[in-house]
Amino acid sequence: MKLTAILxxxxxxLSACGAKSKFKRYNGPQVxxxxxxxxxxxMFLLHGGKVLKSYKVDLGFAPVGHxxxxxxxxxxxxxxxxxxxxxxxxxxxxxxxxYPNEQDRAKARAxxxxxxxxxxxxxxxxxxRNKGKKDWTAGCISVSNKEIEVIxxxxxxxxxxxxxx
Numbered sequence: 001m002k003l004t005a006i007l008x009x010x011x012x013x014l015s016a017c018g019a020k021s022k023f024k025r026y027n028g029p030q031v032x033x034x035x036x037x038x039x040x041x042x043m044f045l046l047h048g049g050k051v052l053k054s055y056k057v058d059l060g061f062a063p064v065g066h067x068x069x070x071x072x073x074x075x076x077x078x079x080x081x082x083x084x085x086x087x088x089x090x091x092x093x094x095x096x097x098x099y100p101n102e103q104d105r106a107k108a109r110a111x112x113x114x115x116x117x118x119x120x121x122x123x124x125x126x127x128x129r130n131k132g133k134k135d136w137t138a139g140c141i142s143v144s145n146k147e148i149e150v151i152x153x154x155x156x157x158x159x160x161x162x163x164x165x
Contacts, residue, residue: 024153029047030047036161081157082159094148096118120140
């Protein structure tokens with residue numbers, strides 16, 4: 001049996017059981033930019049200058065300052081793009097941020113280190129020890145699972161994301 005047929009059967013079976021899908025639909029104004037204000041722990045989804053949605057966020061476990069090297073626990077700062085999505089994320093759903101850019105790689109190289117990578121906006125923690133904990137990620141931006149479902153639907157790949165200190 002082909003994989004698509006199996007997935008279709010699974011989706012129909014889940015629908016028949018009343019299970020809600022984590023994949024939402026969105027048909028409102030296009031999100032033209034994401035703004036993260038690290039100091040206020042806020043994310044804004046913008047259309048032009050208008051805020052469409054805002055969310056409280058958690059950051060990396062050492063949130064002050066720009067991410068420089070792998071393992072530093074910092075969330076990057078600067079202008080990036082949404083460049084991928086992971087529907088099978090360990091954190092419910094996730095959308096990737098284009099960190100590191102060439103400047104980030106050059107700075108880390110000058111320190112003889114790796115800049116790291118795999119920076120995402122994603123859902124909440126799975127580990128019990130991280131539930132309710134502030135700034136628990138390794139450098140990512142976290143929202144609730146319900147919130148990432150909406151964000152995942154609203155934000156397209158290629159959307160600019162500005163992360164401010």
